[in-house]
Amino acid sequence: MWAELSEQNVIKASKQFWEQMLSMKLDPIGNGEAVRLGDRHVLGVVALSGVWNGQIEVRLSTRLAHEATAAMLMQPIEEVGDGDTLDATREIANMIAGVLKSSLPRPCAMTIPRASIETAAYQQRDRDLLAVPFRHAAGEMLVRIWEVDCVAERSDSEMLVQTESA
Numbered sequence: 738m739w740a741e742l743s744e745q746n747v748i749k750a751s752k753q754f755w756e757q758m759l760s761m762k763l764d765p766i767g768n769g770e771a772v773r774l775g776d777r778h779v780l781g782v783v784a785l786s787g788v789w790n791g792q793i794e795v796r797l798s799t800r801l802a803h804e805a806t807a808a809m810l811m812q813p814i815e816e817v818g819d820g821d822t823l824d825a826t827r828e829i830a831n832m833i834a835g836v837l838k839s840s841l842p843r844p845c846a847m848t849i850p851r852a853s854i855e856t857a858a859y860q861q862r863d864r865d866l867l868a869v870p871f872r873h874a875a876g877e878m879l880v881r882i883w884e885v886d887c888v889a890e891r892s893d894s895e896m897l898v899q900t901e902s903a
Contacts, residue, residue, distance in 0.1 A: 742840055747869040747880050754829065759808040763878060769789040772870035773878045774798050774859045779822055781830030781852045785838060787845040790885035791866065793834040795826065798876025802826055807838060819854060822877035826852040833880060 748765050755761045766772065779802040797805070797878040799822075807814040808823035827850040838845055859879070867882040 741838060741842075742867055742882055744814030744867065745836060746774040746840050747833075747867060747882070749835045751869075751871060751878070751880060753836055754832045755805075758832070759805055761805065761808060761873060763873045766870040766872050766877070772796075772859070772877045774879065776856060776857060776858045777804075778855050779794050780855050781826040781831050781850055783834035783850045784848040785834065785841065786848075787812045788842040789845060791883050792885075793830065793837060794879070794881040795830040795833055796824060796855075796881065797829070799815055799854075799876070801873055801878060804873075804875040805829065818848060823854070829895040834861070836883070855872060 744765075755763050773795055775797050775798055779797045779799060781797075782792055784792045798859070802822050802825070803817045805813055805899070806817045807824045810817070810821060811824045831850040833849075834850070835848060838847060838882065842880060866884045867881045871878040
């Protein structure tokens, strides 16, 4: 069952978090522009299950993740460490997924978010249910939504991420 999620749902959920919680403005990237996260970026993942099964990923460029963490913790960016950034990324993924969850059919349960520092360049794929890129002066973010039923189309490494988060 495909979820009733749209690019506008993702933009609204992201704006709600970034602008209200962090006073930071991220702009959606349009016209088919690819997101450039770099070889080292931060990934936050929340799995959802129930009538709809899937996961929501939030990928942040390292600099954007550090600036968001500094804003969350109200501390200078030079004091932000990787552990703080992972905690903040889990919270960002959790907040965005929580808003998106309200667009999904019930019942719907969320897992505890997980986060990691990725060291391989991210390649955007056309097989996602939905992928919405954003830009900020500090870097870029990608919110990506997968539906579990699409696992057969994913690469081995993507299925590993799916399995670990389920």
